[in-house]
Amino acid sequence: MLSDKMRSVARDVGLTIAPYQSELGFTAVHEHDGRHLVFVLNTGEWMIYQAADVVLRASGSGPESFVAALREYFYLPADIVPDAAA
Numbered sequence: 666m667l668s669d670k671m672r673s674v675a676r677d678v679g680l681t682i683a684p685y686q687s688e689l690g691f692t693a694v695h696e697h698d699g700r701h702l703v704f705v706l707n708t709g710e711w712m713i714y715q716a717a718d719v720v721l722r723a724s725g726s727g728p729e730s731f732v733a734a735l736r737e738y739f740y741l742p743a744d745i746v747p748d749a750a751a
Contacts, residue, residue, distance in 0.1 A: 667709040
């Protein structure tokens with residue numbers, strides 16, 4: 666499933682997946698830097714919000730654009746990108 670691949674990418678960059686089950690997708694946050702919230706729908710659509718005032722910072726669809734946005738807002742080790750976006 667597409668959202669499972671994106672969930673794996675989120676974990677690989679150090680995000681913590683919120684501990685609840687949803688048929689719609691998942692929510693993630695970086696525990697040591699709570700500036701942004703990440704929402705991913707099972708359809709592959711994703712959004713990154715600034716946590717303090719819930720301002721949409723980035724959105725898109727699919728793993729490739731998700732990885733690019735994560736790189737902009739979170740530390741993303743270079744070795745994760747080729748495997749995650751493949």
